[in-house]
Amino acid sequence: MIALDRRSAGEATARVHVAPDADLAELREQFDRRHAVVLPGLFGPDLLAEVQAALESAAFAARDYDGLAGELALDESVSLVARLLFLVNDPALFRAIEAITGIPSLVRFDGRIYRRVARPEHYDNWHTDIHDNRRVTMSVNLSESPYEGGVLHLRRRGTERSLVELHNTGPGDAILFRIAPEYEHRVTSIDSGVKTALAGWFGDAPPWPLPAR
DSSP states (O other), X not given: OOEEEESSTTOSOEEEEOOOHHHHHHXXXXXXHHSEEEETTSBOHHHHHHHHHHHTTOOEEEEEOTTSEEEEEEOTTSHHHHHHHHHHOOHHHHHHHHHHHOOOOOOEEEEEEEEEOSOTTOEXXXXXXXXXTEEEXXXXXXXXXXXXXXXXXXXXXXXXXXSEEEOOOSTXXXXXXXXXXXXXXXXXXXXXXXXXXXXXXEESSSOOOOOOO
């Protein structure tokens, strides 16, 4: 497996545990075939518990992305968002994602924390995620309890049939999927429960400052 987790209490950085080459090769085969893959337990138990505790008192605000999607979002100035972006922007994780996806030179991860529930104003329409230097999309499940709906669908543009349907139900699990002009995706509406996730994009420029060691 690949996992981010706390080194020890009070430290600002996290340790990246990287799977053996054979496991990375299996994940690479899945990604090449399906253009998407699940990474079980990407956020380790200590890190996940810390994030979920912080989210209990976090204030989310309604946000609509010009008819593309609607959700509740945590303001990017909130320290939790900054801490998670700092932790995910780790060269060891970049190298592991490169090995899984075959996409080279990843140096940055940008993202947000969002929440969706079963409301009409929480939706997601088909889109590509193509923007600036985005190369791979990642969504990490931060939800404290199970939810229904919120299934990722990936298809070729101009077609109706989904190539992939993935339901990211495991706390701390992550989904990776390809960004390319010929593919588009959407996440289905929530039927019940609450979905909270860190969602964002690995890119090839410009890099964030490296985490302190």
